[in-house]
Amino acid sequence: MALLEVRNLDVTFASWGGNLVALRDVSFSLEPGERLGIVGESGAGKSVAAFAILNLISRPGYISGGEILFEGQDLTQLSPQEMRSIRGNRISMIFQDPMMTLNPVLTVGVQMTEVLHAHREISAEEARSRALQTLTRVHISSPENRFDQYPHELSGGMRQRVVIATALLTESSLIIADEPTTALDVTIQAEIMDLLLELCELNNVGLILITHDLGVISQVTQRAIVMYAGRVVEAGPIWEIVNNAQHPYTHGLLGALPQQTTPGKRLNQIRGVMPSLSNIPEGCAFNPRCQLVMEVCRTSVPTYTNIGSTRVACHAAGSAQTGNPLSLEHNKT
Amino acid sequence: MIASAWRRFLGSYLFFSFRRDRIAILSFVVLCTFFLASFSASLLAPFDPYDPIQIDIMDSEIPPVWMEEGDQRFLLGTDVQGRDLLSTILYGSRISITIGIFAVLLQAFLGISIGLVSGYFGGRLDNFLMRLADIQLSFSTLMVAIIFLAVFQALFGTELYEKLAIVMLILVIGIAEWPHYARTVRANVLAEKKKEYVDAVRVIGLGSLRIMFKHILPNTLSPILVISTVQIANAIVSEAALSFLGLGMPVTKPSLGSLINSGFEFIFSGSWWITIIPGVVLVVLVLVMNLLGDFLRDVMNPKLYKD
Numbered sequence: 329m330a331l332l333e334v335r336n337l338d339v340t341f342a343s344w345g346g347n348l349v350a351l352r353d354v355s356f357s358l359e360p361g362e363r364l365g366i367v368g369e370s371g372a373g374k375s376v377a378a379f380a381i382l383n384l385i386s387r388p389g390y391i392s393g394g395e396i397l398f399e400g401q402d403l404t405q406l407s408p409q410e411m412r413s414i415r416g417n418r419i420s421m422i423f424q425d426p427m428m429t430l431n432p433v434l435t436v437g438v439q440m441t442e443v444l445h446a447h448r449e450i451s452a453e454e455a456r457s458r459a460l461q462t463l464t465r466v467h468i469s470s471p472e473n474r475f476d477q478y479p480h481e482l483s484g485g486m487r488q489r490v491v492i493a494t495a496l497l498t499e500s501s502l503i504i505a506d507e508p509t510t511a512l513d514v515t516i517q518a519e520i521m522d523l524l525l526e527l528c529e530l531n532n533v534g535l536i537l538i539t540h541d542l543g544v545i546s547q548v549t550q551r552a553i554v555m556y557a558g559r560v561v562e563a564g565p566i567w568e569i570v571n572n573a574q575h576p577y578t579h580g581l582l583g584a585l586p587q588q589t590t591p592g593k594r595l596n597q598i599r600g601v602m603p604s605l606s607n608i609p610e611g612c613a614f615n616p617r618c619q620l621v622m623e624v625c626r627t628s629v630p631t632y633t634n635i636g637s638t639r640v641a642c643h644a645a646g647s648a649q650t651g652n653p654l655s656l657e658h659n660k661t
Numbered sequence: 662m663i664a665s666a667w668r669r670f671l672g673s674y675l676f677f678s679f680r681r682d683r684i685a686i687l688s689f690v691v692l693c694t695f696f697l698a699s700f701s702a703s704l705l706a707p708f709d710p711y712d713p714i715q716i717d718i719m720d721s722e723i724p725p726v727w728m729e730e731g732d733q734r735f736l737l738g739t740d741v742q743g744r745d746l747l748s749t750i751l752y753g754s755r756i757s758i759t760i761g762i763f764a765v766l767l768q769a770f771l772g773i774s775i776g777l778v779s780g781y782f783g784g785r786l787d788n789f790l791m792r793l794a795d796i797q798l799s800f801s802t803l804m805v806a807i808i809f810l811a812v813f814q815a816l817f818g819t820e821l822y823e824k825l826a827i828v829m830l831i832l833v834i835g836i837a838e839w840p841h842y843a844r845t846v847r848a849n850v851l852a853e854k855k856k857e858y859v860d861a862v863r864v865i866g867l868g869s870l871r872i873m874f875k876h877i878l879p880n881t882l883s884p885i886l887v888i889s890t891v892q893i894a895n896a897i898v899s900e901a902a903l904s905f906l907g908l909g910m911p912v913t914k915p916s917l918g919s920l921i922n923s924g925f926e927f928i929f930s931g932s933w934w935i936t937i938i939p940g941v942v943l944v945v946l947v948l949v950m951n952l953l954g955d956f957l958r959d960v961m962n963p964k965l966y967k968d
Binding site (some may be wrong): 382384395412413414415416417420421423424425428429430431432433442443446447481491548 | 769784856857858860861862863864865866867868873875879880882
């Protein structure tokens with residue numbers, strides 16, 4: 329049985345100008361211990377998807393359709409109490425900026441043990457010793473001292489390690505990491521990623537890694553989905569996506585990686601910006617920015633086609649742009 | 662644990678700026694003296710103003726020692742009933758301070774709870790509670806207190822009232838002023854709940870109450886502390902005003918306000934000290950509290966960091 333299976337998920341935000349659809353028909357699944365990447369620019373709906381899984385979309389947003397099956401249980405049907413016993417206990421989440429996600433006025437120890445106290449009957453000493461143990465597992469030196477310190481007394485990398493340790497405390501079977509390294513120093517980023525990978529492999533924990541960096545995803549995850557304007561535009565094994573991308577948007581993302589640019593040249597970019605939710609273009613949402621736009625793209629929304637092991641939503645899929653992503657980007661300039 | 666907390670306090674910015682602010686130090690010392698003196702009144706005061714045996718009507722209206730007709734026994738003179746003014750002031754400021762502190766505790770309790778709930782849940786509940794606060798604020802504290810206390814006295818008689826005076830004053834002043842806290846707390850909660858750490862604890866699976874009180878409340882403590890100092894001063898002034906109008910503490914158990922009131926009739930007959938001395942005490946007490954409040958506000962507002 330799949331650990332997590334999201335089927336045709338729709339998330340809608342009610343607003344004065346009509347309903348805005350933040351996620352449309354999003355489906356993906358995750359086996360136990362598997363690592364999945366969600367890629368896309370800002371506003372693609374990556375974080376909304378993460379919050380939807382935890383059923384934490386705040387008003388005026390709501391899940392307007394679809395199912396989220398976690399270990400066979402539909403999370404959208406659970407009562408608030410049942411959902412709370414899953415959050416932090418079975419599914420943990422790691423956020424982007426560890427300075428913002430730790431409460432500045434409470435010590436590290438208080439914040440860590442809180443998860444344990446919220447989910448199981450446990451004495452203060454036992455919670456403390458478990459927290460110290462986990463701090464050691466994330467390679468924090470002298471955990472006894474760190475335990476009584478405040479977040480501002482720790483460095484950025486250290487704080488993110490604390491956050492990861494908190495996520496591991498309850499032995500969740502799924503961790504959702506929302507851009508866990510974006511706010512960190514470049515030198516720390518790789519360390520934290522390695523740590524996350526190591527711990528997930530060791531404990532057979534499923535990981536959903538949300539990021540805009542395909543480079544990071546390709547090192548950590550096994551599969552990836554690419555999102556654009558609230559839709560999944562491409563999904564498949566990470567190897568296929570990086571080496572044999574089908575969707576022009578995935579090509580654009582790959583081409584925008586700094587590694588793909590000749591030193592001294594300008595960085596490649598995808599022209600234009602992600603449309604706002606209130607103003608999603610007719611047909612394929614990507615058509616105004618697409619290099620390969622055709623007449624049909626402006627009128628009809630592409631359906632999913634399977635090409636090898638990837639699933640792609642593009643009218644041009646399977647025709648022109650397969651092969652090395654670099655070829656397309658080089659033609660542009 | 663306590664030692665380390667104390668060391669942390671000594672190294673804090675709060676203590677650093679306190680040491681460099683002469684007005685704050687002076688206010689703090691004066692305030693501490695007041696607190697100590699009034700709460701050890703039964704030890705310090707030469708007489709017990711509540712004990713009728715120690716009061717001799719023949720001693721009434723004796724001026725302070727430094728005046729010609731002064732009496733060695735009565736440092737600050739006596740009032741109309743022959744009570745030693747110094748002792749009465751000590752006992753009276755104890756009552757004033759007690760009423761001030763407990764009224765503010767009540768205000769804080771009501772205001773913080775309502776403000777937290779209102780800010781955290783938002784929506785209709787927020788609208789309802791904040792309109793309630795607006796309505797409460799549109800009646801002045803004194804007006805509400807006068808009506809309430811007068812009705813109580815008329816219904817249950819002055820005898821019962823005299824017994825319950827302290828409790829009644831605390832209740833009335835406490836209930837009338839909660840919107841100040843509620844508004845401040847709500848505004849801060851609105852800012853805090855948008856921060857990511859709140860999302861992070863929601864993700865952990867904590868309940869709303871725990872999030873509100875354990876995570877958001879500590880982050881709004883500094884404005885609460887600042888308004889508390891000002892509100893205690895306000896509560897003491899309100900109590901004094903009510904007592905001055907004859908609706909506060911009875912003459913047998915005078916607070917500073919009722920003491921001022923009791924001497925007011927005699928001020929033109931030359932016995933100025935019965936009114937002026939407690940008046941000065943009240944002004945100093947309120948002044949140092951406000952000065953300390955200003956100091957705290959300056960220190961705890963990061964936008965106002967001065968060099």
